[in-house]
Amino acid sequence: MYDSRVPYDKSAAIWSPDGELVQLSYARKASERGAAAVGMILDDKTILLAGETLYDPLVIRPDKIQEIDKNLFVVASGLSTDSNLLIGQARLIAQQHRLIYGEKISVRALASRLGDLMARHTIAGGLRPFGTALILAGFSSVDNEAQLFFVDNGGSFFAVNAYAAGSGNERVIDALRKQYKVGLDVETAKKLILEIMTSALGKKEPLTEKEVEVHILITD
């Protein structure tokens, strides 16, 4: 006879006795090993996105911040192949929405659809959770107001004023909690984000826009 029980950390579809999905915790660890990503609403017309790109003179800098639709961007942190899969799905979902409803998808609806996809990977057997967390940024189709959403590896999502994913995320979020305020101008915000990331990631040299891709979204 052999023991046919599956240990509870072997599948995302099995609960631990403490009510935890252990595979999901491992997935979060995976995304925390990815490069840092930050999003911040500056005012109701402006959003700042920042993503650390590992600088290597041999590699042409990849785009950390990706466009999903017009003025709708995502910065993903974690396993880049998982991120690419989700970004591809996000673009598809955005275009399907345009085809069916004749309008751009809202940031909330996109976060919710991606969240559903990611949650399904924590329920179905034979799948593993995504090793990626997402920060989605765009503008409301009702009043053009800035909207920022965080989508976690397990698919839970929520609206934020500022948030971080990837390496050092807890320290960046802590720093943002203390230092975030509404109405920062673009230059001040860029400086603040670079400072916060430098200290949170324990860098010896201050980070610059060479190592951190910064994107400013402005409503049209």
Next chain:
Amino acid sequence: MNFPTNPMFNTGNPNQMQLVTGTTGLALKYVDGMILVADRRASAGTFIASKRAKKVHKLNEYTGMGIAGLVSDAQTLIDVMKSELRLYELENNFRPSIRVAASLLATIIHGGFRRYTPWWVQLLVGGVDRRGSHVYVLDPSGSLAEEDYIAIGSGTLLAMGVLEASWKPDLTKAKAKDLGINALKMAIGRDIATGNGIDGLIFSTKEDVAEEIHIDL
């Protein structure tokens, strides 16, 4: 394009696709809203199947739909659209625009058309949203057009004649209501498949609740 085996389409002219309907419905914009009116007659050939058919429907508080053609198809689309708009509002956390409603309907109707199971309807979709008032018209092929004023059904040409002669962009609500009713009365007077009274809705950017029109003739 014509549909030679389809009794709902007029096959007299092979270059023209014409859905045979017995109804007149029309929609027109005015300075701060839009009006949707239709008659109450449902016909089956020369028989009046109903004298109190409801052809103007509210999909939600600010979106209306006018129907012509096969009643069962139209009623199904109304039920589907009421549910879809409610779902859209819950999922997005904001109210779907008139464009969203019209575009979704066009998607559904074109899907049917391309799968050889067309929805036998002509539809008006109108209402008010954050961008102002809107009138859209759809046909069984799933085409979608935004208009200032438009009519559907068997009395289209009669009603359009009146609208064409008198519609202006700066109509007041009272003048637009008179124009809409007069255009429909022209169709009631001269089209055999249109009659038995008038129902309508007025959506205004100035009012939260749509005004209803009910006229017995």
